[in-house]
Amino acid sequence: MNKSIIFCGVGGDGIITASNICAVALMRANFDVKKSEVHGMSQRGGSVNAFLVYGKKVYSFLPAKGSLNYMFASEKLEALRNVDYLNPDSKLLVNDRIVPIVGANIDEAQIEESLKSYSLDLKLINFNDLAKQHNMQKAINTIMLGYFSKIIEIDKKYFIRAISDNLSPKLIDINIEAFEIGFNLQ
Amino acid sequence: MRKIISGNEAIAIGAYRANASFASGYPGTPSSEILEYTKTFEDIKVQWASNEKSAFEQALGSSIAGRRSFVTMKHVGLNVAADSLMSSSYTGVNAGFVVVVADDPGMHSSQNEQDTRLFAKFAQVPILEPSDAKEAMGFMQYAFSLSEEYDTPVILRSTTRVSHTQELVYFDMHKLGGMEDKLLAKNISKYVLVPKNALLRHKKLLERNTKLQKLTNEIPLNKMEQGSLNVGIITSGVSYLYAKELLPEANFLKIGLSWPFPIDLAKEFAKNFEKVIVIEELEPYIEEQLKIADIKNVEGKKFFPQDGEFNLDIVEEGLAKASVLEKRHKKYFEVPKNLPLRPPVLCPGCPHRPIFDILHSLRVYVTGDIGCYTLGAAAPLSSIHTTVCMGASISMGYGIAKASQNHKIVSVIGDSTFLHTGIQPLIDAYVNNVAYTVIILDNSITAMTGGQPDAVSGFNIKNEPAPKVDLENLVRSIGIKRVFKVDQYDYKKTKEIIEQEVNTKELSVIIATRPCVLAPIKIKEMPYFVIVDKCIDCKRCLRIGCPAIGYKENKAYIIEDLCTGCGLCAEVCPTLAIVKGESNE
Ligand code: SF4
Numbered sequence: 027m028n029k030s031i032i033f034c035g036v037g038g039d040g041i042i043t044a045s046n047i048c049a050v051a052l053m054r055a056n057f058d059v060k061k062s063e064v065h066g067m068s069q070r071g072g073s074v075n076a077f078l079v080y081g082k083k084v085y086s087f088l089p090a091k092g093s094l095n096y097m098f099a100s101e102k103l104e105a106l107r108n109v110d111y112l113n114p115d116s117k118l119l120v121n122d123r124i125v126p127i128v129g130a131n132i133d134e135a136q137i138e139e140s141l142k143s144y145s146l147d148l149k150l151i152n153f154n155d156l157a158k159q160h161n162m163q164k165a166i167n168t169i170m171l172g173y174f175s176k177i178i179e180i181d182k183k184y185f186i187r188a189i190s191d192n193l194s195p196k197l198i199d200i201n202i203e204a205f206e207i208g209f210n211l212q
Numbered sequence: 213m214r215k216i217i218s219g220n221e222a223i224a225i226g227a228y229r230a231n232a233s234f235a236s237g238y239p240g241t242p243s244s245e246i247l248e249y250t251k252t253f254e255d256i257k258v259q260w261a262s263n264e265k266s267a268f269e270q271a272l273g274s275s276i277a278g279r280r281s282f283v284t285m286k287h288v289g290l291n292v293a294a295d296s297l298m299s300s301s302y303t304g305v306n307a308g309f310v311v312v313v314a315d316d317p318g319m320h321s322s323q324n325e326q327d328t329r330l331f332a333k334f335a336q337v338p339i340l341e342p343s344d345a346k347e348a349m350g351f352m353q354y355a356f357s358l359s360e361e362y363d364t365p366v367i368l369r370s371t372t373r374v375s376h377t378q379e380l381v382y383f384d385m386h387k388l389g390g391m392e393d394k395l396l397a398k399n400i401s402k403y404v405l406v407p408k409n410a411l412l413r414h415k416k417l418l419e420r421n422t423k424l425q426k427l428t429n430e431i432p433l434n435k436m437e438q439g440s441l442n443v444g445i446i447t448s449g450v451s452y453l454y455a456k457e458l459l460p461e462a463n464f465l466k467i468g469l470s471w472p473f474p475i476d477l478a479k480e481f482a483k484n485f486e487k488v489i490v491i492e493e494l495e496p497y498i499e500e501q502l503k504i505a506d507i508k509n510v511e512g513k514k515f516f517p518q519d520g521e522f523n524l525d526i527v528e529e530g531l532a533k534a535s536v537l538e539k540r541h542k543k544y545f546e547v548p549k550n551l552p553l554r555p556p557v558l559c560p561g562c563p564h565r566p567i568f569d570i571l572h573s574l575r576v577y578v579t580g581d582i583g584c585y586t587l588g589a590a591a592p593l594s595s596i597h598t599t600v601c602m603g604a605s606i607s608m609g610y611g612i613a614k615a616s617q618n619h620k621i622v623s624v625i626g627d628s629t630f631l632h633t634g635i636q637p638l639i640d641a642y643v644n645n646v647a648y649t650v651i652i653l654d655n656s657i658t659a660m661t662g663g664q665p666d667a668v669s670g671f672n673i674k675n676e677p678a679p680k681v682d683l684e685n686l687v688r689s690i691g692i693k694r695v696f697k698v699d700q701y702d703y704k705k706t707k708e709i710i711e712q713e714v715n716t717k718e719l720s721v722i723i724a725t726r727p728c729v730l731a732p733i734k735i736k737e738m739p740y741f742v743i744v745d746k747c748i749d750c751k752r753c754l755r756i757g758c759p760a761i762g763y764k765e766n767k768a769y770i771i772e773d774l775c776t777g778c779g780l781c782a783e784v785c786p787t788l789a790i791v792k793g794e795s796n797e
């Protein structure tokens with residue numbers, strides 16, 4: 027059976043890079059992989075998402091609504107925006123933060139309550155705070171990926187290689203360190 | 213090599229393997245990255261052009277010179293190059309010439325959803341439709357030889373989902389054999405389209421069509437796949453993948469070369485089934501070909517929408533309507549209603565923001581254009597009243613200024629768009645004495661599509677220094693007298709000049725000169741902060757729509773790591789509550 031992941035967040039916050047690293051890790055783990063994302067207007071601070079489908083043989087780039095296995099969300103509101111892709115068995119990793127929207131009032135408590143009401147396997151962790159503690163504000167998503175690799179049960183060695191494959195040399199060490207921080211988080 | 217690559221990267225690799233040696237284009241989502249990848253190949257000369265027509269003809273010229281060449285653009289770009297396309301179909305080519313056009317079903321980043329297959333039919337040139345990255349690479353390679361063998365331009369049609377999807381592909385980087393450069397072609401009767409020659413070329417074109425018609429029925433790109441279900445599906449592009457995922461046991465006729473349409477093949481396929489379903493994004497192109505040929509048992513748009521981008525849910529729904537599939541995927545949750553939308557916005561520090569704030573406060577009528585600055589139409593700036601296509605701001609401003617004497621009309625246009633198709637209507641406005649104000653928003657880059665250089669950037673696609681056009685000299689050379697340069701970060705001065713010009717009954721051009729905050733370098737200065745005690749909750753700063761400004765407990769606040777320090781909020785704050793520096797709270 028193929029599995030699928032959604033990566034969602036706000037334009038410019040590194041969602042595409044995170045999904046690229048994950049795609050390469052899955053390739054290294056010997057899966058067929060297809061990834062789909064939308065560029066364009068969404069890069070200007072709008073909602074962004076990328077889908078990753080992997081398995082023995084993948085046809086469609088996109089999963090169907092209600093069929094997703096995992097979610098990687100860098101923001102709570104954006105996680106909520108994509109719940110129609112999920113089902114009661116989906117597992118979610120959500121960064122516990124809200125990015126404001128120009129001209130909108132966001133009721134953070136309600137967003138959170140709403141998210142929890144789906145009774146999903148939800149891990150809500152503030153990765154921004156965690157990154158700040160370690161002085162790694164530029165590698166928040168990589169810390170998240172470290173934790174996420176355990177949720178999707180893919181050996182971390184594939185991720186470490188994917189980080190080396192995907193990032194420029196001067197960023198590799200710090201991102202591997204960031205990955206380990208996430209991986210070792212309980 | 214085993215690698216995850218995007219459709220756009222695959223197209224570039226396909227061109228390289230086919231020994232292409234020249235490429236040009238105008239950036240446009242979703243096509244832009246094709247040239248960005250192509251530039252990494254040393255054997256291919258690559259460059260951005262001012263517009264698609266220019267790019268198209270450069271590549272056609274290079275083909276006539278004997279080098280395999282291609283041009284890239286998005287679907288609406290082909291409208292600009294349509295003139296060249298229609299006639300190059302008559303002249304034919306010398307070395308292989310491929311026109312790569314990326315459609316955008318669903319309009320993720322476009323002003324319409326037109327279907328390039330109709331252009332192929334109109335111009336009578338072959339069009340290839342890959343379904344994914346792997347096919348995009350192979351189809352691109354094949355497109356060059358098809359072009360040479362049949363002496364015709366060939367269109368390769370991608371879509372957003374093909375261009376921007378990444379998948380695992382196995383390939384090598386060896387060039388294919390048998391595609392040597394040719395000599396420069398000198399053949400007046402072929403390449404000079406005066407009526408006498410063109411009439412003969414039209415006959416040639418029709419002969420070519422007959423040959424292509426035969427080819428399309430035999431070519432492996434149009435292939436039948438046998439399945440165990442008694443259902444026949446005819447499909448192309450990404451629709452094939454969705455259908456295959458949902459109904460792998462069905463029989464398929466997968467169309468890879470969609471003009472000329474393989475009608476004999478389709479007849480042969482259709483006669484085996486009681487019902488044949490056509491699945492295609494946007495226009496009912498395939499369906500119409502089948503119905504014109506009087507194939508009776510086909511239906512397509514009866515089950516599938518003619519607008520928007522397809523996905524698994526839409527295709528599943530259509531197949532269920534056609535009663536060949538029971539819905540398998542269940543929807544469990546609904547997205548909560550009234551969740552605030554997160555629309556794209558001008559970046560923090562964007563140099564277009566002060567201009568729109570000024571235009572908003574002056575209550576003028578603004579014709580806009582295609583680029584980042586189209587976002588000036590969104591609330592709270594809400595200061596653009598028309599956006600139609602590239603260059604239209606100046607020409608429509610002209611029309612509106614002519615028709616409504618009493619209104620203050622301002623046209624805003626980016627530097628790249630101005631050079632694309634804005635300069636011609638400006639010349640018209642000058643020679644016809646039309647009085648209005650044109651603001652060139654010169655951020656010295658094509659920003660919307662990801663920061664490609666243009667003729668005023670001073671560097672080229674390979675990041676090498678390049679000659680640059682001086683916009684002020686260019687505009688003055690038309691003969692226009694009232695030309696002003698402003699620094700829009702100097703808000704007061706800029707406002708003064710704009711106000712003065714909209715109140716002057718003469719044609720004037722204001723060039724606003726600040727580079728994009730994202731490209732080629734990310735600009736980040738010391739951030740600003742709000743002195744809480746001085747904030748009187750007037751919300752004036754919120755009305756500039758900067759994403760770095762938030763609001764809670766009746767006070768504005770600035771998100772430090774988003775703020776680029778442009779100072780606009782400080783300029784508009786009536787109580788001087790906003791100042792430079794980090795908050796010490
Ligand atoms: S403009 Fe100044 S006073 Fe008004 S809300 Fe903004 S910070 Fe406060």
Ligand code: SF4
Binds near residue numbers: 776777
């Ligand atoms: S200075 Fe003000 S307007 Fe400029 S980026 Fe910072 S918050 Fe936004």
